[in-house]
Amino acid sequence: MPKIVEATVAEHRAARRAALLDAAVTLLHERPEEIPGLAAVGKRAGLSRSSVYHYFSSREDLLAQVVEHTFPRWEQRFQAAYAAEPTSAGRVRAFVRENIGLVSDGEHALARTLAAIAPAEHMGRHSADFHQRLVEPLTEALAEIGSTDAELTAQLVNALVHSGARQVESGADAHAVMAGILEILDPYLAARGDTASSI
Incomplete structure:
Protein backbone atom coordinates (compact mmCIF):
# COMPACT_ATOMS: atom_id res chain seq x y z
CA MET A 1 0.00 0.00 0.00
CA SER A 57 -13.98 5.19 -14.03
CA SER A 58 -13.16 6.34 -17.58
CA ARG A 59 -11.68 9.18 -19.61
CA GLU A 60 -15.16 10.69 -19.84
CA ASP A 61 -15.50 10.58 -16.06
CA LEU A 62 -12.07 12.20 -15.74
CA LEU A 63 -13.02 15.02 -18.14
CA ALA A 64 -16.30 15.61 -16.34
CA GLN A 65 -14.40 15.97 -13.07
CA VAL A 66 -11.81 18.26 -14.72
CA VAL A 67 -14.74 20.54 -15.57
CA GLU A 68 -16.00 20.32 -11.97
CA HIS A 69 -12.47 21.19 -10.77
CA THR A 70 -11.65 23.94 -13.26
CA PHE A 71 -14.56 26.36 -13.08
CA PRO A 72 -14.42 26.83 -9.28
CA ARG A 73 -10.68 27.47 -9.59
CA TRP A 74 -11.31 30.20 -12.17
CA GLU A 75 -14.13 31.66 -10.09
CA GLN A 76 -11.89 31.87 -7.03
CA ARG A 77 -9.38 33.78 -9.13
CA PHE A 78 -12.00 36.38 -10.08
CA GLN A 79 -13.42 36.61 -6.57
CA ALA A 80 -9.95 37.30 -5.17
CA ALA A 81 -9.38 40.00 -7.79
CA TYR A 82 -12.73 41.66 -7.02
CA ALA A 83 -12.12 41.48 -3.27
CA ALA A 84 -8.74 43.21 -3.67
CA GLU A 85 -10.38 46.25 -5.26
CA PRO A 86 -11.74 48.89 -2.85
CA THR A 87 -13.82 50.70 -5.48
CA SER A 88 -16.55 49.75 -7.93
CA ALA A 89 -14.50 51.10 -10.83
CA GLY A 90 -11.61 48.93 -9.68
CA ARG A 91 -13.83 45.87 -9.94
CA VAL A 92 -14.70 46.82 -13.53
CA ARG A 93 -10.98 46.95 -14.32
CA ALA A 94 -10.44 43.66 -12.49
CA PHE A 95 -13.04 42.03 -14.74
CA VAL A 96 -11.03 43.14 -17.77
CA ARG A 97 -7.64 42.15 -16.35
CA GLU A 98 -8.67 38.70 -15.16
CA ASN A 99 -10.46 37.80 -18.38
CA ILE A 100 -7.51 38.81 -20.53
CA GLY A 101 -5.25 37.10 -18.01
CA LEU A 102 -7.13 33.82 -18.47
CA VAL A 103 -6.42 34.01 -22.18
CA SER A 104 -2.74 34.91 -21.82
CA ASP A 105 -2.30 32.13 -19.23
CA GLY A 106 -3.72 29.58 -21.66
CA GLU A 107 -6.81 28.95 -19.56
CA HIS A 108 -9.16 30.12 -22.30
CA ALA A 109 -7.64 27.55 -24.63
CA LEU A 110 -8.31 24.94 -21.96
CA ALA A 111 -11.95 26.07 -21.86
CA ARG A 112 -12.22 25.63 -25.65
CA THR A 113 -10.66 22.20 -25.42
CA LEU A 114 -13.05 21.15 -22.67
CA ALA A 115 -15.99 22.50 -24.68
CA ALA A 116 -14.93 20.28 -27.57
CA ILE A 117 -14.22 17.06 -25.70
CA ALA A 118 -15.89 17.08 -22.28
CA PRO A 119 -19.38 15.64 -21.73
CA ALA A 120 -21.77 18.33 -22.97
CA GLU A 121 -24.09 18.18 -19.96
CA HIS A 122 -21.20 18.99 -17.62
CA MET A 123 -19.51 21.64 -19.73
CA GLY A 124 -22.63 23.51 -20.78
CA ARG A 125 -24.07 23.80 -17.30
CA HIS A 126 -20.82 24.86 -15.67
CA SER A 127 -19.87 27.27 -18.44
CA ALA A 128 -23.20 29.09 -18.35
CA ASP A 129 -23.20 29.30 -14.54
CA PHE A 130 -19.58 30.47 -14.48
CA HIS A 131 -20.11 33.28 -16.97
CA GLN A 132 -23.25 34.40 -15.17
CA ARG A 133 -21.42 34.57 -11.85
CA LEU A 134 -18.59 36.56 -13.44
CA VAL A 135 -20.87 39.11 -15.07
CA GLU A 136 -23.01 39.69 -11.97
CA PRO A 137 -20.26 41.51 -10.00
CA LEU A 138 -19.45 43.55 -13.11
CA THR A 139 -23.10 44.56 -13.47
CA GLU A 140 -23.31 45.43 -9.77
CA ALA A 141 -20.14 47.54 -9.99
CA LEU A 142 -21.48 49.41 -13.01
CA ALA A 143 -24.77 50.08 -11.21
CA GLU A 144 -22.88 51.38 -8.19
CA ILE A 145 -21.01 53.97 -10.29
CA GLY A 146 -24.27 55.19 -11.83
CA SER A 147 -24.67 53.37 -15.14
CA THR A 148 -28.11 54.15 -16.55
CA ASP A 149 -28.44 50.57 -17.80
CA ALA A 150 -25.91 48.43 -15.96
CA GLU A 151 -26.87 45.18 -17.69
CA LEU A 152 -26.45 46.66 -21.15
CA THR A 153 -23.18 48.35 -20.20
CA ALA A 154 -21.91 45.03 -18.78
CA GLN A 155 -22.67 43.36 -22.10
CA LEU A 156 -20.74 46.08 -23.92
CA VAL A 157 -17.76 45.75 -21.58
CA ASN A 158 -17.91 41.99 -22.09
CA ALA A 159 -17.90 42.53 -25.87
CA LEU A 160 -14.69 44.57 -25.53
CA VAL A 161 -13.17 41.77 -23.47
CA HIS A 162 -14.15 39.11 -26.02
CA SER A 163 -12.65 41.19 -28.80
CA GLY A 164 -9.47 41.63 -26.78
CA ALA A 165 -9.35 37.91 -26.03
CA ARG A 166 -9.43 37.14 -29.75
CA GLN A 167 -6.55 39.58 -30.28
CA VAL A 168 -4.45 37.88 -27.59
CA GLU A 169 -5.23 34.45 -29.04
CA SER A 170 -4.00 35.77 -32.40
CA GLY A 171 -0.67 36.77 -30.88
CA ALA A 172 -1.22 40.31 -29.59
CA ASP A 173 0.52 41.33 -26.37
CA ALA A 174 -1.89 40.80 -23.46
CA HIS A 175 -0.69 43.87 -21.56
CA ALA A 176 -1.18 46.07 -24.64
CA VAL A 177 -4.66 44.64 -25.17
CA MET A 178 -5.62 45.30 -21.53
CA ALA A 179 -4.28 48.83 -21.82
CA GLY A 180 -6.29 49.38 -24.99
CA ILE A 181 -9.55 48.19 -23.43
CA LEU A 182 -8.99 50.28 -20.33
CA GLU A 183 -8.12 53.31 -22.45
CA ILE A 184 -11.67 53.06 -23.78
CA LEU A 185 -13.21 52.43 -20.36
CA ASP A 186 -11.24 54.93 -18.29
CA PRO A 187 -13.02 58.09 -19.56
CA TYR A 188 -16.36 56.43 -18.77
CA LEU A 189 -15.18 55.52 -15.27
CA ALA A 190 -13.61 58.95 -14.71
CA ALA A 191 -16.89 60.64 -15.70
CA ARG A 192 -18.44 58.81 -12.75
CA GLY A 193 -15.92 60.06 -10.25
CA ASP A 194 -13.14 57.50 -10.55
CA THR A 195 -9.58 58.83 -10.57
CA ALA A 196 -7.52 55.62 -10.38
CA SER A 197 -4.96 54.69 -13.02
CA SER A 198 -6.07 52.08 -15.52
CA ILE A 199 -3.60 49.27 -14.80
Missing part, protein backbone atom coordinates in the same frame (compact mmCIF):
# COMPACT_ATOMS: atom_id res chain seq x y z
CA PRO A 2 1.40 3.46 -0.91
CA LYS A 3 2.70 5.53 1.94
CA ILE A 4 0.13 7.99 3.28
CA VAL A 5 1.75 11.36 3.89
CA GLU A 6 -1.42 13.30 4.73
CA ALA A 7 -2.99 13.22 8.19
CA THR A 8 -5.90 10.98 7.20
CA VAL A 9 -6.83 8.52 4.48
CA ALA A 10 -9.50 10.97 3.25
CA GLU A 11 -6.90 13.74 2.93
CA HIS A 12 -4.56 11.32 1.16
CA ARG A 13 -7.24 10.44 -1.38
CA ALA A 14 -8.16 14.11 -1.86
CA ALA A 15 -4.51 15.00 -2.50
CA ARG A 16 -4.13 12.18 -5.03
CA ARG A 17 -7.32 13.15 -6.81
CA ALA A 18 -6.17 16.78 -6.99
CA ALA A 19 -2.79 15.67 -8.35
CA LEU A 20 -4.50 13.61 -11.05
CA LEU A 21 -6.79 16.49 -12.02
CA ASP A 22 -3.81 18.85 -12.19
CA ALA A 23 -1.97 16.32 -14.36
CA ALA A 24 -4.95 16.07 -16.71
CA VAL A 25 -5.14 19.86 -17.00
CA THR A 26 -1.40 20.03 -17.75
CA LEU A 27 -1.76 17.43 -20.50
CA LEU A 28 -4.73 19.29 -21.99
CA HIS A 29 -2.65 22.47 -22.04
CA GLU A 30 0.22 20.68 -23.74
CA ARG A 31 -1.80 18.76 -26.31
CA PRO A 32 -5.29 20.29 -26.57
CA GLU A 33 -6.15 18.19 -29.59
CA GLU A 34 -5.90 14.96 -27.57
CA ILE A 35 -8.09 13.54 -24.84
CA PRO A 36 -5.58 12.35 -22.23
CA GLY A 37 -5.77 8.68 -21.36
CA LEU A 38 -5.88 7.49 -17.78
CA ALA A 39 -2.46 5.89 -18.11
CA ALA A 40 -0.91 9.16 -19.31
CA VAL A 41 -2.58 11.10 -16.52
CA GLY A 42 -1.39 8.60 -13.95
CA LYS A 43 2.15 8.68 -15.30
CA ARG A 44 2.24 12.48 -15.15
CA ALA A 45 1.01 12.34 -11.54
CA GLY A 46 3.39 9.53 -10.61
CA LEU A 47 0.68 6.89 -10.22
CA SER A 48 -0.07 3.65 -12.01
CA ARG A 49 -3.03 3.32 -14.38
CA SER A 50 -4.70 0.91 -11.98
CA SER A 51 -4.44 3.53 -9.23
CA VAL A 52 -6.14 6.10 -11.45
CA TYR A 53 -9.18 3.82 -11.74
CA HIS A 54 -9.72 4.22 -8.00
CA TYR A 55 -10.61 7.86 -8.74
CA PHE A 56 -12.03 7.90 -12.27
